[in-house]
Amino acid sequence: MIVKSEHDLMQLLDSLLREPKEFWDSFYKEKSNDIPFFCDTPDEHLVKYVERENIRPCHVLELGCGNGRNAIYLAKQGFSVTAVDLSKEAIAWATDQAANDNVQIHFVCENIFDLDLPCQKFNFIYDSGCFHHLAPHRRISYIQLIQKHLANKGQFSISAFKENGKYGGSSLSDQQYYIDRSLHGGLGYNKEKLQAIFHEFMEIEIRDMQYEHLHENEFGLEDFIVGLFKKA
Structure with missing residues (x-):
């Protein structure tokens, strides 16, 4: 590859670090695996x-919708939802779940950085566990x-892994991932890293995800951090 543009550079760096699409298809195909968020609770x-x-x-707009549990919850609350995931297996699972719950959701099987949503604006963008799987260079694309x-x-x-948590959360330097x-x-x-990365936005809250004493309609895991931000 000859790097001639920012797009070329991103593609080159992706080739070093991105989990292939086949990995995520295999991950979501095995629905019986003991994965905490393989559930139907938001x-x-x-x-x-x-x-x-x-x-x-x-x-x-939901980025990385997985099996659709959060998208379905929002649709049931009266939201108009577009939900995106790279994995065709995840989208198939989410589509079936939405049909079972009789809700309408626009599912898109695509890499979030290749989305074709021309001039479309959303009042709320939600990401449950996509951001922490992005390589450092893709934070630029994400913002x-x-x-x-x-x-x-x-x-x-x-919502993202906390550093050195139970489920993941590498605390290496950005440089080390490429090495x-x-x-x-x-x-x-x-909290400090999220504040630095999203400094262009107004911080509403950054806190630990709650995982104890939850209501039966709530899902939570320890060692996750959640944030809510607003565009000025």
Whole structure:
């Protein structure tokens, strides 16, 4: 490859670090595996945002929807949802789940950085576990994606591995991932890192995900960090 543009550079770096699409298809194909989020319960902070009216029914873009549990919850609450995932197996699972729950969701099987949503703006963008699987160079693309598709005064939320947590969360330097040619299962974040990365946005909250004393309609895991931000 001859690098002639930013796109070429991103593709080159992706080739060093990105998990291939086939990995995620295999991951989501085995639905019986003991994966905590292979469930039908929405994230606890998402439920709280809706119940406390931090967000109200609007147009939503979900990045990395997996089996659709959060997209389905939002659709049931009256949101208009576009949900994206790289894995065709994840999208098939999510589509079946949505049909069973009789909700309408626009599912898209695509890499989030190859989305073709021309001029489309969303009032809320949600990411449950996609961000920590992105290589450092893709943070730039991620922020560009948020800026492009989030409406003015819109909000976005992420949940990600905490550093050195139970489920992952590598705390290596950004440089080391490229030396090792591995993301070591996913990058870990703390409050200060998220504040630095998303400094262009207004911070509404950054906190640990709750995992104890949850209601039966809430999902939570220890050693995850969640954040809610607003576009000025």
